Amino acid sequence: xxxxxxxxxxxxxxxxxxxxxxxxxxxxxxxxxxxxxxxxxxxxxxxxxxxxxxxxxxxxxxxxxxxxxxxxxxxxxxxxxxxxxxxxxxxxxxxxxxxxxxxxxxxxxxxxxxxxxxxxxxxxxxxxxxxxxxxxxxxxxxxxxxxxxxxxxxxxxxxxxxxxxxxxxxxxxxxxxxxxxxxxxxxxxxxxxxxxxxxxxxxxxxxxxxxxxxxxxxxxxxxxxxxxxxxxxxxxxxxxxxxxxxxxxxxxxxxxxxxxxxxxxxxxxxxxxxxxxxxxxxxxxxxxxxxxxxxxxxxxxxxxxxxxxxxxxxxxxxxxxxxxxxxxxxxxxxxxxxxxxxxxxxxxxxxxx
Amino acid sequence: xxxxxxxxxxxxxxxxxxxxxxxxxxxxxxxxxxxxxxxxxxxxxxxxxxxxxxxxxxxxxxxxxxxxxxxxxxxxxxxxxxxxxxxxxxxxxxxxxxxxxxxxxxxxxxxxxxxxxxxxxxxxxxxxxxxxxxxxxxxxxxxxxxxxxxxxxxxxxxxxxxxxxxxxxxxxxxxxxxxxxxxxxxxxxxxxxxxxxxxxxxxxxxxxxxxxxxxxxxxxxxxxxxxxxxxxxxxxxxxxxxxxxxxxxxxxxxxxxxxxxxxxxxxxxxxxxxxxxxxxxxxxxxxxxxxxxxxxxxxxxxxxxxxxxxxxxxxxxxxxxxxxxxxx
Numbered sequence: 001x002x003x004x005x006x007x008x009x010x011x012x013x014x015x016x017x018x019x020x021x022x023x024x025x026x027x028x029x030x031x032x033x034x035x036x037x038x039x040x041x042x043x044x045x046x047x048x049x050x051x052x053x054x055x056x057x058x059x060x061x062x063x064x065x066x067x068x069x070x071x072x073x074x075x076x077x078x079x080x081x082x083x084x085x086x087x088x089x090x091x092x093x094x095x096x097x098x099x100x101x102x103x104x105x106x107x108x109x110x111x112x113x114x115x116x117x118x119x120x121x122x123x124x125x126x127x128x129x130x131x132x133x134x135x136x137x138x139x140x141x142x143x144x145x146x147x148x149x150x151x152x153x154x155x156x157x158x159x160x161x162x163x164x165x166x167x168x169x170x171x172x173x174x175x176x177x178x179x180x181x182x183x184x185x186x187x188x189x190x191x192x193x194x195x196x197x198x199x200x201x202x203x204x205x206x207x208x209x210x211x212x213x214x215x216x217x218x219x220x221x222x223x224x225x226x227x228x229x230x231x232x233x234x235x236x237x238x239x240x241x242x243x244x245x246x247x248x249x250x251x252x253x254x255x256x257x258x259x260x261x262x263x264x265x266x267x268x269x270x271x272x273x274x275x276x277x278x279x280x281x282x283x284x285x286x287x288x289x290x291x292x293x294x295x296x297x298x299x300x301x302x303x304x305x306x307x308x309x310x311x312x313x314x315x316x317x318x319x320x321x322x323x324x325x326x327x328x329x330x331x332x333x334x335x336x337x338x339x340x341x342x343x344x345x346x347x348x349x350x351x352x353x
Numbered sequence: 354x355x356x357x358x359x360x361x362x363x364x365x366x367x368x369x370x371x372x373x374x375x376x377x378x379x380x381x382x383x384x385x386x387x388x389x390x391x392x393x394x395x396x397x398x399x400x401x402x403x404x405x406x407x408x409x410x411x412x413x414x415x416x417x418x419x420x421x422x423x424x425x426x427x428x429x430x431x432x433x434x435x436x437x438x439x440x441x442x443x444x445x446x447x448x449x450x451x452x453x454x455x456x457x458x459x460x461x462x463x464x465x466x467x468x469x470x471x472x473x474x475x476x477x478x479x480x481x482x483x484x485x486x487x488x489x490x491x492x493x494x495x496x497x498x499x500x501x502x503x504x505x506x507x508x509x510x511x512x513x514x515x516x517x518x519x520x521x522x523x524x525x526x527x528x529x530x531x532x533x534x535x536x537x538x539x540x541x542x543x544x545x546x547x548x549x550x551x552x553x554x555x556x557x558x559x560x561x562x563x564x565x566x567x568x569x570x571x572x573x574x575x576x577x578x579x580x581x582x583x584x585x586x587x588x589x590x591x592x593x594x595x596x597x598x599x600x601x602x603x604x605x606x607x608x609x610x611x612x613x614x615x616x617x618x619x620x621x622x623x624x625x626x627x628x629x630x631x632x633x634x635x636x637x638x639x640x641x642x643x644x645x646x647x648x649x650x651x652x653x654x655x656x657x658x659x660x661x662x663x664x665x666x667x668x669x670x671x672x673x674x675x676x677x678x679x680x681x
Contacts, residue, residue, distance in 0.1 A: 129420060
């Protein structure tokens with residue numbers, strides 16, 4: 001699938017930089033998790049960088065992107081400063097969501113990154129809602145909804161495919177097939193393993209892209225977005241990819257062999273694209289090393305930024321549960337006025353509702 | 354003032370809000386061509402067209418989820434679910450998504466979505482169409498919960514719900530749809546959330562009635578006055594989040610007795626929650642344990658005689674009130 005020519009040198013170089021940044025960011029995040037700076041679950045996308053960057057670069061700034069619990073890379077590809085993503089992983093106040101969401105729940109409204117979602121398949125109906133809003137408002141905004149192969153078995157998949165086709169919504173559904181639903185292999189979790197056909201019975205045509213190739217991903221997504229935007233109908237794109245690391249950091253990877261991982265590593269999207277850039281004279285080996293060092297530095301800077309950011313004020317615990325109007329009456333939340341309700345600590349602060 | 358049925362008041366609220374605000378649109382099963390399973394959306398498809406009154410497939414979780422997405426982009430979706438039992442299919446979108454999105458994304462976005470649904474027993478619809486689950490939604494921070502019991506409140510609260518920036522679970526009642534009541538004139542007559550209504554004033558006992566049980570409580574109060582010389586104060590909270598606890602507490606401090614009436618199950622019910630809050634705040638004002646009248650702790654049976662004893666009626670409320678006067 002590498003028949004597509006490279007884009008302009010500046011563009012190709014920027015894609016390479018973006019993939020390198022995501023790779024180094026994820027590696028640093030993994031290290032910080034091991035050092036207990038990052039809590040909870042941490043799902044790394046190492047190996048899936050091309051499917052992220054290729055997709056996002058096919059989108060307009062005004063398009064909406066919605067993803068899963070594995071979305072640090074998409075957030076960064078969309079332009080969010082890596083420090084704000086890392087600070088969210090650290091649970092700090094300068095995190096994208098001020099430490100409310102963590103790794104699984106990134107969100108950047110100005111960049112129209114409409115969220116990472118922790119419930120498998122939970123983002124599909126919401127994506128259709130974005131498509132409905134664009135249709136209702138009569139604008140050209142399209143939505144890209146990324147989800148994993150495991151989500152294609154959820155009820156929301158069928159429901160959403162049907163509704164998106166029925167109402168002709170401008171949404172590109174991209175199933176990132178990394179061949180495992182957590183630790184269950186594709187052929188053990190889906191009766192139909194050719195995932196791009198799973199939408200056809202609902203009226204959503206399928207396409208396939210090589211998710212290990214940023215150029216192919218870009219071209220297929222560009223065409224899918226054209227169909228969604230101009231023909232006003234949904235498309236299902238299957239991006240064939242592979243994650244090199246476990247599902248999360250707490251994954252002994254007993255469900256696959258080292259040989260299989262090594263075989264896929266030969267198709268590492270960053271190495272193969274870097275090789276191609278050098279072979280076609282876009283960059284030299286020296287420049288490649290410089291770009292790598294620059295990305296590594298940016299990931300280090302993100303860690304430093306996150307580490308320097310304070311933890312959220314305890315008094316902010318109740319902030320943003322509700323939008324409170326000018327005239328608030330009644331109890332929204334059981335707060336400090338509920339004398340018999342015990343909490344772990346005295347949270348203090350103003351304006352708790 | 355005009356007199357109309359509860360369902361007509363809801364219909365009027367939808368019509369007025371859709372006329373007022375182009376962003377308001379409706380989605381639901383059989384709300385358009387069929388005119389609504391309970392006729393709440395009667396005539397709205399003809400008036401507003403298919404763009405704004407959207408018949409959906411039977412896909413509750415996805416309908417609500419699409420409402421979440423559309424609301425995040427600034428629209429004002431009003432989703433109808435045919436009964437509250439069906440809302441369980443949409444619980445993921447209501448709880449994990451609608452109620453959490455603002456908080457988990459650090460306040461960057463709000464979800465001004467209204468999910469309407471009827472609840473309640475009495476029509477022999479059996480165990481999957483008859484329940485009362487305001488307690489389930491009250492449990493969830495991030496949601497607002499309305500339980501109108503009169504035509505006027507149905508209209509005024511629905512208008513407030515549509516105008517609110519938060520996700521609202523709007524719980525109607527199958528029995529109340531056909532009940533008539535006076536509704537104030539004026540397109541901007543809105544019943545704000547968080548203000549209880551005192552349905553009847555009294556000095557001897559406070560009865561808090563939830564949803565249809567506010568009506569039952571008022572009838573029981575009349576019996577108490579006529580037959581037992583007990584003057585009950587009847588309070589309808591109208592919304593459970595936000596909750597006008599202050600009005601309830603002021604009444605309890607006056608009457609020193611309280612009985613809470615709800616149609617839902619007893620464990621973890623609204624009454625259990627309210628009783629806890631009242632005793633925390635007004636323990637010294639209570640002359641008797643707080644009484645609770647609830648639906649029976651069973652899935653709703655079909656047989657008419659069994660169904661009738663599985664949810665509260667006026668004599669149950671009278672008995673519970675009189676029990677607070679024993680051992681004096």
